[in-house]
Structure formats: C-alpha cells, structure tokens
Amino acid sequence: MSIRLEDVSYTYLPNSPYECNALQNIDIQIEEGEFIGIIGHTGSGKSTLIQHFNGLLKPTTGRVTVDDIDLGSKSADLRAIRQRVGMVFQYPEHQLFEETVFEDIAYGPKNMGLSTEKISSMVQKAMSTVNLDFEKYRYMSPFTLSGGEKRRVAIAGVLAMEPKYLILDEPTAGLDPKGRNEILVNIEQLHKKEKMAVVFVTHSMDDIARLADRLIVINSGRIIFSDTPRKVFKEYEVLQKTGLDIPTVGRLMLELQKKGWNVRNDLLTIEEAKNEIMKHAREVGRNA
Amino acid sequence: MLKDITIGQYIPGDSALHKMDPRTKIIAVVVYMIGLFLANTQSAYLFVTIFTACIIILSQVPLIMLIRGIKPLWIILLLTLGLHIFMTEGIPIWQWGILKITAEGLKMGLFMVLRLIYLVLITSLLTLTTTPILLTDGIENLLKRMFVPVAHELAMMMTIALRFIPTLIEEAEKIMKAQMARGADFESKSLLARAKSIVPLLVPLFLSAFRRADDLAMAMEARCYRGGENRSRMKELKLAARDAIAIAIILCFAAVSILLRNGV
Numbered sequence: 001m002s003i004r005l006e007d008v009s010y011t012y013l014p015n016s017p018y019e020c021n022a023l024q025n026i027d028i029q030i031e032e033g034e035f036i037g038i039i040g041h042t043g044s045g046k047s048t049l050i051q052h053f054n055g056l057l058k059p060t061t062g063r064v065t066v067d068d069i070d071l072g073s074k075s076a077d078l079r080a081i082r083q084r085v086g087m088v089f090q091y092p093e094h095q096l097f098e099e100t101v102f103e104d105i106a107y108g109p110k111n112m113g114l115s116t117e118k119i120s121s122m123v124q125k126a127m128s129t130v131n132l133d134f135e136k137y138r139y140m141s142p143f144t145l146s147g148g149e150k151r152r153v154a155i156a157g158v159l160a161m162e163p164k165y166l167i168l169d170e171p172t173a174g175l176d177p178k179g180r181n182e183i184l185v186n187i188e189q190l191h192k193k194e195k196m197a198v199v200f201v202t203h204s205m206d207d208i209a210r211l212a213d214r215l216i217v218i219n220s221g222r223i224i225f226s227d228t229p230r231k232v233f234k235e236y237e238v239l240q241k242t243g244l245d246i247p248t249v250g251r252l253m254l255e256l257q258k259k260g261w262n263v264r265n266d267l268l269t270i271e272e273a274k275n276e277i278m279k280h281a282r283e284v285g286r287n288a
Numbered sequence: 289m290l291k292d293i294t295i296g297q298y299i300p301g302d303s304a305l306h307k308m309d310p311r312t313k314i315i316a317v318v319v320y321m322i323g324l325f326l327a328n329t330q331s332a333y334l335f336v337t338i339f340t341a342c343i344i345i346l347s348q349v350p351l352i353m354l355i356r357g358i359k360p361l362w363i364i365l366l367l368t369l370g371l372h373i374f375m376t377e378g379i380p381i382w383q384w385g386i387l388k389i390t391a392e393g394l395k396m397g398l399f400m401v402l403r404l405i406y407l408v409l410i411t412s413l414l415t416l417t418t419t420p421i422l423l424t425d426g427i428e429n430l431l432k433r434m435f436v437p438v439a440h441e442l443a444m445m446m447t448i449a450l451r452f453i454p455t456l457i458e459e460a461e462k463i464m465k466a467q468m469a470r471g472a473d474f475e476s477k478s479l480l481a482r483a484k485s486i487v488p489l490l491v492p493l494f495l496s497a498f499r500r501a502d503d504l505a506m507a508m509e510a511r512c513y514r515g516g517e518n519r520s521r522m523k524e525l526k527l528a529a530r531d532a533i534a535i536a537i538i539l540c541f542a543a544v545s546i547l548l549r550n551g552v
Contacts, residue, residue: 056465079471087469095466097491107488111471143495157470 001067003030003053003085003165003197008062010048010221022048023221026062030165030199035191037212037229038201041243045221046201047090050167053199054078054085066165083112086163090170092154093147101127101145101153102138108161126160129194130186148179155183159190165197166190172204184211209233209247209268217244230266249273298419303348304530305417310426312531316538317414323538323545324406330395332548333402339541340406349416357412358405365401372397420450428516429525440516448504456497463492 010023022045030036030053040046051057052064055071055078064071066081089095098104105126109119127134130152137145142153155171168187172180184207190196191211202208208215208229215232217225219242225232233239236246236254245251252273253265263280267273300306305313327336344354376393383389415423428443436442464474472485 051465054469056468079473082469082471087466089462089466089469092466094496095463095470095488095492097488107467107472108470111473161470 001032001164003067004028004063004065005052005059006063006065008052008059008064010045010052010057011060012048014060021221023052023059026221026223028216028223028226030197032164032197033191033195035198035211035213036200037208037215038199038218039203039205039208039215039244040218044218044242046218047169048221049218050087050169050199050201053165053167054082054087056082056087079111083108083161084163085165085167086158086161088155088158088166088168088171090173092158092171093142093150096142096150096154096157099141100139101132101142104142104153105157105160108157112161122160122162123156126156129159129190130156131182132156146179148175148182151175151179151183152186155186163196165199167199167201169201170203171200172202172207187211205233205245205247206249209249217242229268233268234266297353297416299349299353299416301348301417303346303417305343305347305413307530308417308534309525309527309531310418310422311430311525312527312534313414313418314423314426314430316534317410319538319542320410321407323542324403324410326542326545326549327403328399328549332545333399335544335548336406337402340409343413344409347413347417349413353416354409354412358408361404361408365404368400368404369397372400421447424450425521425525440519444516452497452500455500456493459496460489460493463489463496 005026005028008023008026009021012018012020012022026049028049038046038049048057052059053066055064055066055076058072066085069076069081071078071081096104098107102123105123106119109122114122123138124134127137132149132152137149137153142150145153151171155168158166166187171183171187175183187198187200188211191198200208200212212229215225215227215229216223217232217239224238224242225235233246233250236250239246246254247268249267249270249272250265253263253267253276256263256277257265261280262283263276267276324336327333344351373389373393374387376390376396378390378392380388381391381394418426424443424447427446428439431439431442464472467485467488468474472488473481474485474489476482
C-alpha cells in the first residue's frame with residue numbers, strides 16, 4: 001500500500017501566455033510508515049507536488065494512485081482519500097474558524113459522518129497527540145491561543161481524521177524555537193509510535209537531516225535527488241547551485257576539512273559531529 | 289472558478305487609448321454614454337456601431353477579452369430582448385395565442401440589447417487600457433475639480449480595493465483547499481452541502497482580510513501616510529494634444545448622435 005505518482009506533469013494555465021510547467025515527469029512512491037523529506041527552493045514546485053497526493057490538484061498528464069485507487073477515475077471517492085491522506089498546509093492556523101477548539105478539531109471527523117461519541121474520542125486522541133490538554137482547551141476559542149498553540153490545534157484538526165499518510169507543508173515556519181521543537185517532537189512521535197507515513201516539506205536542513213528516512217530534492221519541477229539524507233547531502237555542490245543548503249553540522253565538517261582536519265563530512269546530527277571531532281582530537285593527541 | 293473574475297483587469301499595450309490621459313478617457317466614456325442613449329434610429333445605431341468598432345480597433349485590445357466581459361451578461365441581454373419583443377404594442381408580424389411579436393418590439397429589443405453591449409464594451413475598454421493606479425488618479429483629480437471634499441480618500445479606497453481583489457481570491461483558494469483537505473464539500477451538487485461549507489471559508493477569509501487591513505494601515509503609517517493634504521505626486525497627470533483631439537472627436541460623436549436622433 002502506497003501513494004504512487006507515475007510520470008506526473010502539471011501545467012498551470014495551459015494554452016495561455018501565462019503557461020507554466022510546475023511539475024515535469026515526476027515518479028514518486030511513498031510507502032506506509034516512511035518518513036520523507038521534500039526540499040527545494042521557493043517556487044520549485046514542492047507545494048504543487050504535495051497537492052497531488054490527496055487529489056486537490058489533478059495532474060495534467062500522468063497518474064496518481066493512493067493504495068491502488070486511481071485519483072483520476074470517476075469512481076474515486078476523493079473525500080475518503082483526503083481522510084486517508086491528511087494534509088497540513090502552510091500556516092494552518094489561518095484555516096481555523098470554529099468558536100471552540102473542540103469544534104474546530106471535530107470539523108474533519110464530522111465531515112466523515114461519524115457518531116458524536118466517536119468524534120469526541122477522536123478529538124481527544126488528536127489533542128493528546130499534540131500535547132493539548134483536553135479539559136483545559138476544549139471550550140477555549142482558538143483565536144485566543146498563542147501562535148504555537150493555534151498551529152497545534154490546526155494540526156490536530158487533520159490528525160483527528162486519523163490519516164494513514166500525513167503531509168506537512170513547512171509546519172514550523174514562523175514559530176519560535178519552543179513552538180518549533182514541540183511540533184517536531186509531536187511529528188516524530190506520530191511517525192515512531194503510530195507508524196504514520198510522514199511527508200515533510202521544509203527549508204530547515206537540520207530538522208530534515210535528523211528526521212527523514214528519504215529525502216526528495218526538487219528543482220524547477222523535476223526531482224534531482226531521491227535518496228537517504230546522508231547520500232543527498234554529500235552532493236552539497238549541486239545542492240548549493242540550486243539555492244539549497246546542507247545541515248549546519250555538514251557545513252561545520254566541511255570547514256574543518258578545509259582547515260586540514262581529517263574528518264568525515266557526511267554527518268547529520270550534532271551527536272555524530274561530536275563523536276567525530278572527539279575521535280579526531282584523540283588521534284591528534286596520540287600522535288603528538 | 290474564482291479565476292474568471294476580471295474586474296479591473298488591465299492589458300498592457302501601446303495604443304493611442306493606452307497613452308491617453310485617464311481623465312480624458314473617463315470624460316469620453318461619459319459623453320459616449322450620452323451619445324449612445326440618445327440614439328434611437330437605425331441610422332444613429334449604424335453610426336454608433338461604426339464608431340464603437342473604430343475605438344475597439346484603435347485600442348488594440350484582443351476581441352476575445354471584450355467578449356469574455358459580455359458573456360456573464362447573456363441572461364440580462366436575453367431578458368431585455370424577450371421583454372421588448374413580446375411586450376411592445378404595434379403591428380404584429382407573428383402571433384401564437386397571446387404571444388405576438390411586433391415590428392416595433394423587434395426593433396426596440398435589438399436596440400436595447402445593442403445599447404447594453406456597447407455600454408459594457410466601452411466601460412471595459414476603459415479598465416482594459418488604463419492601469420488601476422492611473423484610473424484612480426484620474427478619478428481623484430476629477431473629483432477634486434468638482435470640489436468633492438474627500439476625493440483623495442475615495443480614490444485611495446478604490447486603489448486598495450482593486451489591488452486586493454487578486455490577493456483575496458488567492459487567499460480564498462488557499463483556504464478552500466485547506467478545508468477540502470478536511471473533508472469540506474465545495475464541489476457537491478447539493479445546495480445544502482455547499483451552503484454549509486461557506487462558513488469555514490468565510491470566517492478565515494474575513495479574519496485574513498482584517499489582518500491584512502491592519503498590516504497595510506500600519507505599513508502606510510510607518511511611511512508617514514496622512515491622507516491627501518499637501519500630498520505631492522511623482523507623476524503628475526498632464527494633458528497632451530492627443531487628449532484635445534480625443535475630446536473633440538467624442539463631442540462630434542455626441543453631436544452627430546443628437547442630429548441623427550432628430551432624423552436629419
């Protein structure tokens with residue numbers, strides 16, 4: 001079971017002077033339980049791409065299937081697909097509209113036509129997933145909350161539908177470090193504990209290096225890399241040419257290499273970097 | 289579906305109409321309307337048709353853009369035609385039960401339809417050949433000359449409103465998609481389902497409009513905006529020989545239209 005894109009191309013405003021090929025010949029397969037990072041500079045087609053995963057956009061050519069259901073066919077129930085493929089847009093707090101936190105999170109499950117008790121339990125579960133205390137927040141207006149809390153309510157609104165695949169478009173943009181960390185921890189736990197497949201669009205190379213199993217890099221509507229973060233970030237020269245960066249740790253190691261240190265440069269986390277530097281320091285110490 | 293809204297659309301170009309002073313164009317449109325509404329004979333309509341066609345050719349605006357502007361009016365056009373054809377008293381040329389078509393009715397109906405079409409054509413030509421900024425500058429200037437006290441504020445409101453139409457459309461589409469991802473039904477045939485899905489769209493849209501208004505007001509104040517008093521302009525509107533010629537032509541148009549009305 002997987003989300004599969006076969007030779008997908010998407011053109012904005014076809015046959016007009018403003019025609020724009022946003023995606024070209026994309027082939028992607030997202031397996032259950034995978035954690036995929038999508039990176040690319042602004043305007044590279046990331047947001048267009050993810051909107052194909054739940055049928056919000058229909059490919060101009062090519063085919064999208066979710067768990068073997070062809071989204072292009074007339075019989076495909078797109079609302080059921082959108083329940084299965086949860087999508088959190090950029091600045092999701094801008095889509096809050098209900099009077100209470102509970103009602104807003106319940107909007108998705110309500111649209112699925114479930115019973116009141118079931119909805120209530122789903123909302124409760126979603127709220128605990130994003131660390132919002134049910135009794136404390138349920139009657140509060142979402143508009144009185146802080147930025148980070150609002151974002152977590154909006155994410156809970158998607159999680160409440162219990163999707164199998166979760167797609168997040170820059171979920172940490174515009175949050176303070178505390179809010180960012182809380183959301184990253186929530187997402188990590190969803191992936192590890194609930195085995196949810198996560199597709200994570202971001203500009204933060206540090207976050208994605210640590211979290212993703214596989215990294216997809218797109219540039220001008222084409223996939224240029226699709227591999228483990230370690231292998232992708234090895235191509236730092238190509239990445240930098242397309243306007244992307246590598247994780248801070250990788251940059252540090254490259255700088256150290258330039259200074260003549262004999263260290264690896266394909267490291268992703270601070271922990272790895274620490275060990276490598278210690279190892280090097282010990283060697284230097286022994287030789288001295 | 290929201291992309292079909294074409295209010296305030298401008299097509300860049302280099303025609304005589306594009307270069308004309310916006311004030312001239314506004315006045316010309318008003319005079320044209322007078323001429324158009326005075327026309328009531330076949331020869332007058334023939335004259336108006338030829339004149340309108342000349343202006344359209346002069347503007348170099350693709351005809352398809354103009355036709356697109358008329359399309360949404362077809363119901364009104366059909367209704368006008370129908371009402372006039374069947375309701376005007378006169379010599380019947382066709383009769384079926386109580387329904388009868390009179391020669392006068394047919395003539396009146398066609399005239400009214402043409403009148404409406406030309407009206408829309410010329411006013412859309414105005415916005416198609418004038419940038420929104422120039423248009424509001426022109427309106428502001430004209431209002432000031434008519435001693436309207438809040439001319440600048442009115443014009444600024446129009447400019448901002450026009451500027452934010454595409455932004456709000458984009459915003460609405462974004463919110464629609466986000467709610468669709470949560471199972472909202474904007475595409476359903478059922479009217480009830482669609483009406484229900486309006487609230488989740490409108491509340492965030494209003495909120496974002498207010499947020500934008502707040503931000504814009506703050507940004508304008510930060511740049512020392514304080515209304516129209518003593519405000520100078522980087523680009524002053526200046527009348528050229530072209531404008532004098534245009535005014536002369538449009539006045540001639542109105543005169544001929546009046547003459548034809550009296551059956552000369």
